[in-house]
Amino acid sequence: MVGIVKYGAGNITSVRCALDRLGVTSVVSDDMEKLSSCSHVIFPGVGEASTAMEYLKKAGLDESLKKITRPFLGICLGMQLMCRWSEENSTDCMGIFNSEVGLIHGDINNKVPHMGWNSITPTADDPLFASIPSGEMFYFVHSYRVPVETGTIATCPYAGVTFSAALRIGNHAGVQFHPEKSGPAGAQVLKNFLAQGGEAICI
Template identity: 45%
Template sequence: MKIAVIKYNSGNVQSVLYALERLGAHPILTDDPNEIKSADRVIFPGQGEASTAMGYLKARGLDQVIRDIKQPFLGVCLGLQLLCEHSEENDTECLGIFPVKVKKFIPENSQEFKVPHVGWNELENLKANPLLKDLPENPFVYYVHSYYAELSEATIATTHYIHDFTAILNRDNYWAIQAHPEKSSEVGEKLLSNFLSI
């Protein structure tokens, strides 16, 4: 199976590659449109800033490549946010795969809630979906983010921090996870394994 991990100016890509290799996969890191189009699975990870990342994608024509993907596609962290239609981070127009807005966390109590949201938190309100198959009861995943996707019809799992937000999205062949599965121990490994099996 050919797994393309999209290369763009974002952090955290190497840990995603290691996590896939631990599952026995052999991913390639690439920003070549032809490599991405010919892959069996495409993963769009990253940490970084939305407008800079979108600029990189547009400069290489990868924005349209991502919109045209027909194979299973997984966005992770910033990858989830860029698949939405708009981010409050530097007022960025994103890819529009999910008709969802990305907003900044506003803590009601700065003593209790810090931004960014960093640490382990529970996945809740899980819907029946192949990505969520056979997860343990009360699954916890690891987050590092200041922005979140609003709840929508595409939401298949939520997490509560300050308020409920979208933890995982799915629409057609596109899935996206706000947390970092590559840092989320057995639960994250299961999410990645499920994605490779879709």
């Protein structure tokens, strides 16, 4: 069973459908007891950082999710909220990654939000990208990005800047792209995530 974190952000239905296509059952919840019974936890999201963090804090999830020791995957806004701070409404986030999320500065040829297919380059031998070649295309929808840092495990170029397409620290990983909307390559990333083992969740 895969737990999907409910926190008022969108895109949960798409993630559930992607898991269904893989034959994986899931539960959507903001209750840590229910999430703690799951083998893996996905933290998806399409929305605004400060509103999402307010929900997480009221539910006590901002601290509890940091303590999860099973495989944990943040998607898009989910990955950004795993960082320390976001420029979006100057929001203090969860601090799993010691990173600051900044606005993408577009131009006439590179619109914001960054929306559509773009290539990524895995920069580490990370199990999340097993069987994913360099240059594979994934689907992005975002206006903010995380710079390349020590926790970066994949990069993506856009608007003259190379940003983190994926991050990892321990069992906590995050991807800026949407694997649930990225066809066979996205399905492979989800399969790779589900293939990772995990220990009991600490609350």
